[in-house]
Amino acid sequence: MTAPTEPPLLRVENLRVELAGPAGTTAVLDDVSLAVRAGRTTGVIGESGSGKSMLAMAIIGLLPPGSRTSGRLLLRDEDLLAVADRRRRQVRGQEISMIFQDPLSALNPSQRIGRQVGEILRRGGRSRAEADRAAVDLMAQAGIPEPERRARAYPHQFSGGMRQRAMIALALAGDPALVLADEPTTALDVTVQARILWLLRSIQDERHMAMLLVSHDLRVMSHVAHDLVVLYAGRVCERGPTRRVLGHSRHPYTRALAASVPAVHTTSALAAPLPGAPASPLARPSGCPFHPRCGLARDRCATEVPVVRQIAPDHFTACHYAEELEP
């Protein structure tokens, strides 16, 4: 793999997000750092409670009211956590846009698709007629057949795959430098999923766009993400180039996750399952949050929070005993 020379488009540094709840504040993300480069996809993988969706929401600035954020979110060299609300809104939609998992609840049900896409274009100062025409173009780029006719349809008239394409057209309308995709294909059938993933990839190449892909599906990640960040209970377990993280993992959680994925094209024995359930940030275990489920845990793991450290070029891990995990 050639080393990327461009500086990262987005750098997340020591991000911490606290949400207010009935039982006080909970740190749903703690000390999360990662980078996303133009033309590349960074995958964020985790199970429920890992904070992966919160990470996307923190980047785009749509965290629930009452949440507290610290650390830095550097888009080029501008810290998005320090800018004024007005600038933040400008960044959202124009520089950073988002593709949500459930397009039916993300699209306006009472507005024609073409109008919704055009609405964003009009923010760029175009007339309504120009915006409508450009919306049809965008819908065509998102692979929607007969875009002129489809632009006049409402979201409920679209199939799941078509709605996700409409969502993609909407996300592209502001010509963003970074697209956040939160489980973009999870609700879709496999045959449609493959087409949507390929579409996202080709659009990314064409526009040299950076993408942050959030998913629980390691299979999808292994095919589309250049870099991978593994989250567990709001903390980074391991991150680095996808091939290294999956092929030479230096964290027991990543290894267990990979072993739990059943294979389709080869026969595999039933995986030896991890005990217990994913830890919740509400009741994050002491020390390494993964230690109660880890087969290699020792006394130190229950008391000392592991620091995310570099173990190979671009490869970071948060396991105390990463050196002993040589493949």
Place this chain on the structure above:
Amino acid sequence: MTTALLDVRDLRVGFGKSRRPWRPRGHRVEAVAGASLTVGRQETVALVGESGSGKTTLARCVVGLTRPSGGTMTFDGTPLPPGTHRPPALRRAVQMVFQDPRSSLNPRMPVRRIVAEGWAAHPSAAPAGDRTAAVRDLLDQVGLDATVLDRRPAELSGGQCQRVSLARALALRPRLLVCDEAVSALDVSVQAQILRLLVDLRRDHALSILFITHDLGVVRQIADRVAVMRAGELVETADAATLFDKPAHHYTRELLDAALDLEVSEELPVSDESEARR
């Protein structure tokens, strides 16, 4: 194999129009359009297909939650009437585990009542002695300890809820378990636990399983036979090994081609050229 435990012949389910004379123009949809399927004794049959293919509708007919409009179902040699007309012994013998573990459990009931609830409707399956001890034993079989007895579904994790669903089904000593996407909503690390549990339970309780899923990886791990459903019809039914290695129907091949595996090789992620073949 002698006679199959479950024999479904030419099952048809139609929705719409028929009983709505005031909407004559509404068109009728055949969710299941003549499907035939057998499940042998202690066999796990996977029913796979994409959304809208009719797999859940077929499952609901087997359990008796949906009334088919045509075809026959036979259970262990005796005809299996549609749900409401089913004798208790047959209703008890076929139990279902649903996709969403939380919404399929009564949120107001503690686990001990959820598991024991079926015994009120089926006294013949109820234990003779101490019911709490019987519930504890069932929970133990699904890998839960007695501390969950007085908890309600909201206080349990998704995996624990699905274990409770399994205990509730086992309480009635079923012979056929119908699992509708029973592991799809679970985290992968928990999914592996439940799959392992299903394999163990099948062995210990001599169960047959009709396993409905869209995940071919899961199918490969637990199914003996696989039926592929598309637009209400079964396009291919074969031994799991045959289906995965030599799929006969082009739709099965299409599904297999679209299914991704975990890619761990040192190469770069799939290039556009190779992906364009999909």
